[in-house]
Amino acid sequence: MIADLQSDCKNCFGLCCVALPYGKSADFPFNKAGGQPCRNLCSNNSCSIHDLLREKGFRGCVSYECFGAGQHVSQFIYNGKDWREDFEHAEEMFAVFPLVQQLHEMLWYLKQALTLKETQSFQASLQKIYKETVELTEKKPKEILEIDIAAHRSNVNVLLVETSKRYRADLIKRGKKRRIKEDFDYLGANLKGLDLQGEDFRGKLLIAANLSHSDLRKADFIGADLRDANLRGANLTKALFLTQSQINAAIGDIHTKIPNYLEKPSHWLDKKFSEFIC
Ligand code: SF4
Numbered sequence: 193m194i195a196d197l198q199s200d201c202k203n204c205f206g207l208c209c210v211a212l213p214y215g216k217s218a219d220f221p222f223n224k225a226g227g228q229p230c231r232n233l234c235s236n237n238s239c240s241i242h243d244l245l246r247e248k249g250f251r252g253c254v255s256y257e258c259f260g261a262g263q264h265v266s267q268f269i270y271n272g273k274d275w276r277e278d279f280e281h282a283e284e285m286f287a288v289f290p291l292v293q294q295l296h297e298m299l300w301y302l303k304q305a306l307t308l309k310e311t312q313s314f315q316a317s318l319q320k321i322y323k324e325t326v327e328l329t330e331k332k333p334k335e336i337l338e339i340d341i342a343a344h345r346s347n348v349n350v351l352l353v354e355t356s357k358r359y360r361a362d363l364i365k366r367g368k369k370r371r372i373k374e375d376f377d378y379l380g381a382n383l384k385g386l387d388l389q390g391e392d393f394r395g396k397l398l399i400a401a402n403l404s405h406s407d408l409r410k411a412d413f414i415g416a417d418l419r420d421a422n423l424r425g426a427n428l429t430k431a432l433f434l435t436q437s438q439i440n441a442a443i444g445d446i447h448t449k450i451p452n453y454l455e456k457p458s459h460w461l462d463k464k465f466s467e468f469i470c
């Protein structure tokens with residue numbers, strides 16, 4: 193049933209803008225509870241400040257990605273019935289959405305793993321868990337609420353870790369002298385211009401790290417926090433498990449090379465903004 197793992201806001205009831213909470217921080221200007229519609233959400237489910245999100249302090253919205261869970265929950269699980277018309281099920285829908293979002297995120301990674309020649313020897317296992325994950329997203333809302341997401345994620349993770357090892361195998365072998373130690377603190381680190389091909393950035397906090405002009409091909413970025421990481425002039429063409437939301441949260445420019453399935457965010461092309469970054 194899952195045809196698309198990219199958000200399609202036109203077919204979603206603004207679920208991320210209602211169901212999810214956010215807190216006053218560098219990413220949001222004030223607090224909002226989960227289940228409460230954001231004050232910028234219009235009745236047609238569009239955002240009244242869509243083109244000004246960063247300027248108005250909603251950077252968290254720019255870097256959020258539902259991986260197509262929004263339209264799936266709205267149109268498939270709830271048959272196109274808006275929470276505004278079906279208030280009885282609204283709370284349930286808001287609880288189902290973040291669970292389906294996590295399942296869709298797993299599908300997105302699995303889909304990428306399935307495209308790699310390095311995973312040929314365990315394609316059957318990948319296909320099996322992909323199918324199982326799809327089936328979980330097709331369950332009834334009450335069943336979805338009972339899914340042990342953490343347990344399913346850890347099964348998926350085994351295959352994603354294996355994918356990463358095989359994808360980076362040549363570079364791991366080549367890199368006998370690791371440039372970066374296992375316990376390295378990446379927060380704000382200066383990694384400018386380094387050859388970081390095949391590095392494992394899984395789950396790393398790369399917030400405000402300077403990766404400009406670095407060679408990041410074949411690096412694994414699954415779960416890495418790239419908020420304000422400087423990717424100007426960096427090469428990420430064959431990066432693994434890199435998502436649009438990570439790219440949106442980072443800083444790049446016209447010289448940054450990204451995988452062809454991702455798009456350069458408009459703020460990367462804003463001359464005034466990129467001049468500000470050193
Ligand atoms: S600011 Fe816009 S995109 Fe962000 S939560 Fe509110 S309505 Fe949604």
